[in-house]
Amino acid sequence: MQLRPLLLAVLLVLAVSAVSANAAHVVWSGLVIAENVPQPAPIPPELTKLEQTLKDLFGYNQFEVIGQSDKTLKTGQEDWLANSKYFGLHVDARGENDAGYTLSLKLYKENEVMLETDANLSKSSPLVIKGPQVGSGQLLLVLVVKEDAQAHRRHAEPANPITAGWHRLRRMIHRVIP
Amino acid sequence: MKTFEEKWTAWLDGQLSGKELTEFEASLPDLAAAEAEKRDALRLGAFLKEQLAAPALNNEEFFSHQLHERIARDTQDRPRSTSTWWTIPRLVWSGATALALFVITTVVLMSQHPAGEQSEYLTQILNSRVDPAANPNATIYIFESKNDNKVTVLWTEGLQTLPADYAAK
Numbered sequence: 363m364q365l366r367p368l369l370l371a372v373l374l375v376l377a378v379s380a381v382s383a384n385a386a387h388v389v390w391s392g393l394v395i396a397e398n399v400p401q402p403a404p405i406p407p408e409l410t411k412l413e414q415t416l417k418d419l420f421g422y423n424q425f426e427v428i429g430q431s432d433k434t435l436k437t438g439q440e441d442w443l444a445n446s447k448y449f450g451l452h453v454d455a456r457g458e459n460d461a462g463y464t465l466s467l468k469l470y471k472e473n474e475v476m477l478e479t480d481a482n483l484s485k486s487s488p489l490v491i492k493g494p495q496v497g498s499g500q501l502l503l504v505l506v507v508k509e510d511a512q513a514h515r516r517h518a519e520p521a522n523p524i525t526a527g528w529h530r531l532r533r534m535i536h537r538v539i540p
Numbered sequence: 541m542k543t544f545e546e547k548w549t550a551w552l553d554g555q556l557s558g559k560e561l562t563e564f565e566a567s568l569p570d571l572a573a574a575e576a577e578k579r580d581a582l583r584l585g586a587f588l589k590e591q592l593a594a595p596a597l598n599n600e601e602f603f604s605h606q607l608h609e610r611i612a613r614d615t616q617d618r619p620r621s622t623s624t625w626w627t628i629p630r631l632v633w634s635g636a637t638a639l640a641l642f643v644i645t646t647v648v649l650m651s652q653h654p655a656g657e658q659s660e661y662l663t664q665i666l667n668s669r670v671d672p673a674a675n676p677n678a679t680i681y682i683f684e685s686k687n688d689n690k691v692t693v694l695w696t697e698g699l700q701t702l703p704a705d706y707a708a709k
Contacts, residue, residue, distance in 0.1 A: 395707045415689045428709045447708040461661035471702070476675070479668035479694060487663040487690040494696075497704025530649040 386436045387485060388508045389463065391444040391453055393429035396422035397499030408506065412488060419490070420500060432508075438463055448472055449493075451503055460536055461485070462507060469493060469503060483507060552581050663692035675699050 390408050396416065402424035405413045409425055416425055429446035431453075438458030444451040450470040457464050462484040469477040469491075476494065483489055485507040493501030542550075547564050550556050551574075556564055568574045662684055670678040677698040685691040 397707075412689055412691065415685050415687055415691050418687070419685065419691075419693060426707075428707060448702075448706045462663070464666075471706070474674065475671055476699070477668065477670050477696065480666040481692075481694075482664040482666065484661040484663045484690075484692075486661060487684075487692055489663045489665075489692050489694070491694040492696050494699040495701040496706045497702075499704075499707060501702075501706075524646065531645070534649075 386434050387463075388432050388434050389453070389455075389465075389483070390504075390506045390508055391431045391433070391442070391451055392427050392504045393444055393446045393449050393451055394502040394504055395426050395428050395496060395499045396420050396502050397424055397426075397497075398422050399424045409504065412490070412504070412506075416490070416502070420492070420502070422500065425502070435463060449501065453505070460533060462487075465505070467491075467503070467505075481505075552578050662690055665692065665694055668694060670696060670699065 392406075392408060394409070398421075403426065405425050406427045408427070408430070409416065413425070417423065429444045429449060429451070431442050431444035431451075433440060433442040433453070435455055435458070438455055441452065441454040444453070448471060452468045452470065454466040454468075455463050456466060459482065461482055463482070465481050465483050467477075467479050467481065468475050471494075477491070479491070481489055483505055488507075489503075489505040491503040493503055495501075547556065547560075551561070551564055565571055565574075665682045668680050668682075670680065672678075675698060679697045681693075681695040681697070683693055683695065685693060
């Protein structure tokens with residue numbers, strides 16, 4: 363029967379799409395000191411996309427990363443720490459959902475918890491937290507969901523329409539059946 | 541050379557003749573008893589022929605008609621071989637229809653949002669807390685940036701100011 367190879371091919375494409383849809387993501391967490399200096403250093407690559415937003419929001423011209431972590435999330439249950447000399451940002455991922463990851467964040471100043479927050483970090487929406495004033499600058503906490511290297515290579519090519527359609531179908535079902 | 545039994549059977553059937561008959565009858569010890577036995581055997585044969593003959597049917601046509609009706613009835617009553625709805629052509633058509641529906645649904649869903657468009661989800665702050673002992677006047681605001689980056693901002697005010705040393709890497 364000629365239909366059998368076609369059906370097998372469709373099933374294979376769906377299986378590959380389902381696997382790729384669950385590809386791991388990388389969460390970049392950064393401790394950033396924003397300040398105004400006469401000759402600002404170039405913005406770190408992780409913040410390039412956010413440069414104008416950060417300048418507009420905080421009014422500083424330089425953003426320096428003093429601590430950071432790139433954590434690949436496979437199960438969505440990992441936890442990690444981004445450290446500078448005096449600050450520590452502990453991130454505890456508590457599961458993945460349709461929008462992104464549920465995270466519990468704690469900002470430590472040495473051993474003291476300064477700030478705690480729980481957030482649903484979206485894959486398409488970075489989180490910026492304004493921390494304490496540090497000298498003439500400002501401590502910022504930035505969390506961004508990046509895609510891993512494989513996903514980057516995949517996205518260099520046109521988006522997989524089946525995967526995109528599958529995600530939309532899932533979202534529609536979630537809206538109907540919360 | 542015939543055995544005695546063969547000659548006896550032939551004699552009973554009246555098949556022996558001439559010299560063979562004379563010699564056989566001479567060999568019998570009691571011819572009278574043998575003759576009596578031959579008569580009994582012939583009578584028994586005649587009786588059996590009479591009794592075992594097939595009875596003549598007087599109503600052949602009626603019987604034939606009954607038999608045909610019975611055969612026809614049995615043929616009607618016999619259950620036909622069970623047929624299933626899922627024949628091969630129907631299976632093929634069902635598969636093709638399902639595939640077409642899937643393709644149409646995918647195309648419709650894709651046309652709602654151009655491929656590559658970002659998710660509409662924004663980061664949500666579920667709750668947040670500042671250490672009240674060290675920062676008694678701290679306040680927290682949450683908002684989203686108004687540009688395309690869709691940045692969610694947790695804005696704190698009134699946190700304890702720290703010396704510049706704390707900016708060390």
